[in-house]
Amino acid sequence: MSRRKTSVRILALVVGLVVTGSLAYGLSNARKGYEPRQPILFRHTRMAGDPVWARNEKGEMVNTGGFGIPCVYCHTMPYKGRHSTVPSTVVCMNCHGTVGLSKEWVLKMKEYWDRGEPIPWVKVHDLPDFVYYDHSAHLNARNEKGELKLPVKDAEGRPMVVCENCHGRVAQMEIVRVTTPFNMQWCLDCHRKPEMKASTDCVTCHR
Amino acid sequence: MKRNETSPHPEALEVDRREFLRVGGALAAAGALASAGCRQPQEATVPFHDMSEKLVDGQGQPRFFASVLDGSPVLLRTREGRPILVAPSPDDASGRGTTLRHHAALMDLYDPDRAPGPVWVRRGKGAPVASAWTVVTSEVVPRLAKGSAVLLTGPVSSPSLKAAIAEISAKTGLVHVAYAPLESDAVATAWLRAFGDARVPRPRLDKADLVVGFGAEFLDDPSDGLERDFALRRAPGGGAPMSRFIQLEGRLTLTGANADRRIRVRDSELASVAAAVAHAVVIGQRAGPLANDAEVAKALAPFAPEVVAKRAGIDPSVLTGLAAELAKARGRAVVLAGGTASASPSGETLEMATLLLNLSIDAFGAGLFDEAAAEAPRAGGARALAALADDLRAGKVATLIVAGANPVYDAPASVRFAEALAKVSFVVSLNDRVDETAALADFLAPASHPFESWGDEALPRGLFAVQQPAIQPLYDTKGLLDLLVAWGAAAGVPGAVAAAVAATAPAPGAAPGAPAPNPNPGWHYLRAHWGRTLLGREPGTPAFEAAWNAVLRDGYLQGPAPAAAPPRRLAVPALALLGSLPEAPAGLELQLYPHFALRDGRGANNGWLQEFPDPVTRISWGGAVSIAPRRFDEMKLANGDLVEVKAGEATLIAPAYRHAGMHHDQVAIPLGLGRSACGVIGNGIGPNAFPLRAISGGRTVSAGIPVTVRRVTGREELAFAQGSDVIDRDRRPLVPATTLTAFEKDAKAGTEQAKGGPSAWPEHRFPDARWAMAIDLSKCNGCGKCVIGCQAENNIPVVGRRGVLDRREMSWIRIDRYYDAPKKDGRWGAEVWDGPLAVVEEPQTLFTPMLCQHCENAPCETVCPFVATMHSEDGLNQQIYNRCVGTRYCANNCPFKVRRFNFWEYSTAKTSALFRALDRRIGRFSDLNTRGLMQMKNNPEVTVRGRGVMEKCSFCIQRIREARAAATRAGRKKDHFADGVVVPACMEACPTGAITFGDIHAPGSRVAALAAHPRAMKLLEATGVKPSISYLTKVRHDKA
């Protein structure tokens, strides 16, 4: 057959693939990579990251890394209830009433505090509203041997906070980003693992 | 995409980390954000600005408050500071019960038609203008101080409020008038005259083997909680033998519908009939302590059973037989009256005859009356009001303060209250909105809802409850107690009142950082009063605080025992109340009964109550003139045809209704409807029958009123929530029912039905827990609290009158009411659906709570192409809204028709005027469901369903999930769940324990035992759907 015909066919094939691919992606609803800007440039690296001691130009040892504050200091309740809450501004003020008052973003936060307004944070790990996710049910889930069902070591065997299974290594993120697909497929991949013994009933998440 | 697969409203429910007062704003924000992008809508998550440490644990968790509402203890469930459910107090020692109004109180709290703040109403001359508290206070206080002021309230049972009023009256000469529209003082008079003490002890229906009611309505108005005691003895096979209930009445009430035997007697004859029965007992049977009492014999002489029976059109043997039964059950029987019939001109006679009967069968001696729980009847029929109206007309009153009363709407026409009101120089209303009375006042000083303000309540058995608020006032309103105390203090009332107000100011020399004192004077007054009268300690002392907190936790306090009741010895002069045999009533008579849900119409702007179908007539959104079936047919009427009712001067035009079991010479109209100024929801719904009431002998008369009824042209469709009234159980065995005789022969009697063939389906496997329910029809009295409880728990929308007319009710659980048709000759096609007279003149009423049966082989599951409804591992029939696309195939295939479809977007306003013009049904729902703060009542654990989605009972899945999560948290196994771990809303609301829910696989589970009970029956076995709900036979006690 003529070259023209073949080229036409190849073109058709490509177009077809692009269309179906984009459609599939569009319907897959993967949230991976979502990285919204927050009203305040809050650096988890600084608050939750590991400390890094270095000499500054004046030659003093300063912590250029983070303070290693545990997640639940701010995000209370994940072990007790459905929600792992976003801290109220007063939690920030626990420390920033006295420290870091020279920093731009701390001052921004303090403005909110002084105005008596809550900070309109943007939801990053945002499940659809018809999904009733329960933090406590996941963090407390244990198998017969009484071990946590959620792994506390990552693929390379390095220890990790249990939260990082879904939220990724937030402590190492300047700006928090979704690092998992965060869609139904992803939930079920885990729920269907035999060792998890997790329910796959619809009402487990949807009501 | 996902985001758009559900209604946008759950955003509004994601308030967990939001201050509840920001919900309104959050709603809008969420809406905007949701529309921001299809793929990844950006959503804000707004934390508290400054959160109290106490709240940290509370986030996303319900918090409970024990409080009291309208004299009944309740448990308030709140989320993030929003009350979202009213439940009966679980440990209530007072014996008081809840009514539908308690369960539906949330709608009153979040009612957008409440006044947002003080209003200068200007006596209805010119449009009302928003005002300020300072203005109102400056207007009221000087006048209050000047004296000749009158405070018109509803019945006041709050000790501290009483005390405050007393203090103010002492100083300023304020006159307190209490008026309760539905009270007719017959009971009070009779008891006072008979025993010199108006307090009425509580009948012990749980101890009575025989209960005889003369127009009793303890199931129609269960606020006294008698329905619980009653139910304890209504199921056979439970410890004590089943009790027998005989009711004599004119209109088929819910109480009468639950009677084992019902004798039709028109209200005006009821007194004579009761006296005749007393005659038959005392003189005929020579039974009881009164047998040899000459006085009594003399007084009863005119009421010879033969004579009375003849007039009343019943067989004398019926009365003598009844008397014999009573005499036989001496010491085990109790006789009740006190219903609407007691509000007839002969009401006092009726009460007196009832007393005589109780005395002659030793009801008092045998302890069938709980004297410890004696209560003074709620004072204030229209006698006081009429007097007040005269004073107003005479210009004796300079200032009138109206609080919790609405006489312009509900006073009898003859009082001419509106016109009297015009004579008063200054009127201020403390009601929560510009209602009929407030519209004619100078000012409206809106009082807060009981859930927003402090107060207290005196309960039976010497209990005292604190009405503690669960939320800050939503609008610019003040608690009633706060207001009176503040005004009193300002008017120069010394003592506790002044002290309370002083306490609101920061103490002199208090540290600058010290927390400001509570700004509510009512709170200080309340605590001081409790300190003085009950706790015996000064507020502020540690001992007091400890005791006070205990009270707040428990909800009530055991106070000093009430004064002992007088010996129940009859005072002879009281016999005069019997009088002589009155003229035989001729022609039609009218009964004006309180609307089942709305009662006196105070909560008429409540969509849940308006939409609740009357359990007997099944009419929602309005009322009708109930006419006896035979008369109805003779008048060639059809349901909804307009008739004109003429009582004296007053006339009323309303649709007619063929009321089964109604006495041939009686018609009845519900009160509490036809409000003109209660709000968008309730205005103009149904007829207002209050003006038809008369005053005779100083008593409000709402029964036995002579009337004429004639047909007029026109129709007004009645919003029935049910299709056919009649069931022919031989051919449709859908309600297990039988008689005691049959039951004792065969415990399975009444559960006979065709068996199904083998099933083609593979059996479901339920390895661990399996949820199931059992409903005991012998205990269920059809009150419908489960319906409201479910509606509140599951965010079920109100569809409005139009919606019910279109047969689009949304409630997940309904109470089917059937009249049991007598056996047919087996002829193929003898039909009973049109309610032949034989069936509906002496109806045998059956109630069936009908909800999703969570069938094992659910027909809905196989037909849904989208897999939106599936079976769960624990036996639930799951309905997944976000997967549902709305083919409605499941609903068609559901033999129980319990699935509900969202025909409209009930949860948002469709505002486009153009489209509204095209179809006037569009956009009505925002008025009913989403105006103002209405959505704050929503339960954040339940999705608000969007348009085009099917929904149904989920067995309160949110509570099941919470129980499972709790088990995980506590590290417990989740294979079985003990009874009471999961309690669905309907079961929680049910006062009689008719509903039992639980894990049928759990060892020793109650529901398992009930499902295996010989009385248990699963519906439609022949279809092979295998419901998870077992119905236990309704047993009728037929043994005299």
Place this chain on the structure above:
Amino acid sequence: MTRLETSPYATVMDDGQLTGHPIVLAGKGPYGGDLEVDEPLVTGGKTWAEVDRDICMHTEQFPTKRWWMAFAVAATALAIGTFAMLMLFYSGMGILGINRPVGWGSFIINFVFWIGIGHAGTLISAVLYLFRQQWRTGINRAAEAMTLFAVACAGIFPIIHLGRPWFAYWLVPYPNARGPLWVNFNSPLAWDIFAISTYGLVSLAFWYIGLLPDLATVRDRATHPWRKKIYNAMSFGWTGSHRAWRHYESAYMILAAFATPLVFSVHTIVSFDFATSILPGWHTTIFPPYFVIGAIFSGFAMVITLMTFMRGYFGLTNYITTNHMEAMAKILMLTGLLVGFAYSTEFFMAWYSGSEWEGFVFKNRAFGPYGWAYAIMFTCNAIVPQIFWWKKMRRHAWVLFVVSILVNVGMWFERYVIVVTSLHRDFLPSSWGMYALTRWDYMILLGSFGLFFTLFLLFVRVLPVIAISEVKGVMDPKVARSAPTDAAPAAGMRR
């Protein structure tokens, strides 16, 4: 009886002279019997050239005033329906008459109705083709077109009857990121998707392949270059070579074989929507045959209606002769009898089953509040067509027309009775209710007719409404070749 001295083809017959009886020739046959021939299928002594002209004419000349009027009416109806549909999407199902218990209303009724209409076409073209029924050639093209348009109308309703039509695509099992979550293959509604789409596609292919030679004819007659180009493209450059004809014939035969079983499968599956439920009055094994017969019945009625129009408006009486109409009348009468039989069988079974629910439902159908609908259905479907026992009636244009209309009214009510009366009173008397169409239901029903006739009117404007090549095939060459000789043999002619 006409006895002709010479060959019948010498005398030119026209439609008026047709008797419906065979022509008896002079003389005796070899075994002494009469010599008989059928009356010609194409009358008026047409030549091949005239055939081309008569049929292509309507695609070539400017539309007549009558066409415009018809088109205006149809388009208006379509516009009304479209508006109502927009309204439906804006405000939700609430504007319709459906309620609890009657969860399915006019939309499902219309759906089944149109699917039914869509049956005659394929039946005529495929089944009659396989049975070598030559008279089909006059009507098969239009009938197939009708089928397609009817299926198009039917296809709309299952979508718009959804509460959330924007998720209708979930009915298609495509790989997704929800677990993945497939459709429920237990549900007849899922089967519908496959059944109907298959039927639609096969009918389309069948119809279009049949069109190819005729499109070529139109192309050859075309004068305007663009017209030539377009029709050339549409006819896939048909040359009329022997090879082309051979492929064409085999393809046509194969597709006919494909389409035939579909005629029966589609409505069988549609009937499963009801038969697989547990609802008394729906849960019936008789439904598949009952629905298929009903469909053919209504389909033929619609063909008769349309053919009457075409005979009248486009003067095609020589191609769609009274004999054609009579043949269809006979089928109508037969299927009418069968439908009536189905109705009575249902009643017998209801009584014979001894089931309370069954018995009640059917009693309620006939004598309950919807007895009137049942009466309309029974009269129009089972009684009226029996008029065709009289040949006079079968050949009377107006009778045919009126009866065909009545039959379709009856068939709409048959679906009304099935859907509504079964739902409105089922197991629990407490949830009984009534159903009535709202003005929006009516508007959308009207709209579906608007769509149907709009499409059909466009079809008669741009495509040959009669299968030219097939008609030529059943003409007598002796007559058709005779003068006028100027007519060049068209490529579309079969040799």
